Amino acid sequence: MGFIADVKAMKDIARIKSGGTAKLSISQITCLITNIPDAQKNLSRSEFESVYALYKELRKCNTKMEMDKYGYIDTAVTIIKKFDEIAPYVKYSGGNELEFSFMMDDIRKGSGLSDIFNTQKRKEIVFDDEDQKYMDYIVEQSLGQVNQDDAHEIMRVIYHYHEYGKAAALKEFDNIAKKLIEKNGLDAIFKISFISGLFYPNGILTKEESDELGKKYTNQLIEIELQNIN
Incomplete structure (x- = not known):
């Protein structure tokens, strides 16, 4: 997933927030809600390596899913949960609005990595x-x-x-x-x-x-x- 696609994702999220829908991937959302330079600066070496490993893994998830604001929020929160389990998300959120939009205690209440990958399967339903x-x-x-x-x-x-x-x-x-x-x-x-x-x-x-x-x-x-x- 390249820079142009990530920039386009910012416009797509603006459309979602306005009440519309847009196609986004887990890779794009991960990029938009994490700040890797901040992670490198604010975390210990071992924490950063673990956070960056998860980041790279999620950036491979390029399948796009049609999302409204609820789908976007659910996916973003699921991703945040996984990062926060490794190291406090607040240290590399980049001042992202989601840091302030959700109670971190709620965000920390359970989530498996499989939930993130299953999000793709759960969104893509084809009826016969x-x-x-x-x-x-x-x-x-x-x-x-x-x-x-x-x-x-x-x-x-x-x-x-x-x-x-x-x-x-x-x-x-x-x-x-x-x-x-x-x-x-x-x-x-x-x-x-x-x-x-x-x-x-x-x-x-x-x-x-x-x-x-x-x-x-x-x-x-x-x-x-x-x-x-x-």
Whole structure:
């Protein structure tokens, strides 16, 4: 990954922060959130060698993934966790905004190196004709509550469940729900309730868990609306 690509990544991140999406690689994000000269200056020799070894390894990950701001933040935080396990990230963040945007105690709560590399696999999901038929069925059954984009997001949750388990599926759904809430406000209740209701027939949750999940986000939305009124 060269200098020109890294400069372009800065523009792509600006687009993401403005509410859009862009394709970024782990290599580009790693370059933008770490400062190797600072690491060499502020760390011990052994710490720097370990940090630089991880840096070089991550710079090999050049597959680009379509990201919104949630995907970008999740990936950046995962990378920061790994660096911070080796030596305090604050010493070579270069004054990066992520240093101030996230509580370091939270960033330090667990993360395996495999999570970083699996980020690529988790983002790149290709659905076949049978999947598309099911997405069409979802849209039809929703009676206007969800569209094809929503159905695609639902399939991502189902995919994550079968590939990575229940926890990963619920994390993916949480990201989707946050985007829906941000975009649709109180109207997101209907979409989220419908989507969470699909997790029972697809084996992700029990009927009771599915109902509770829908209530959880409904309550969140109501609280947000009340705060806006006040």
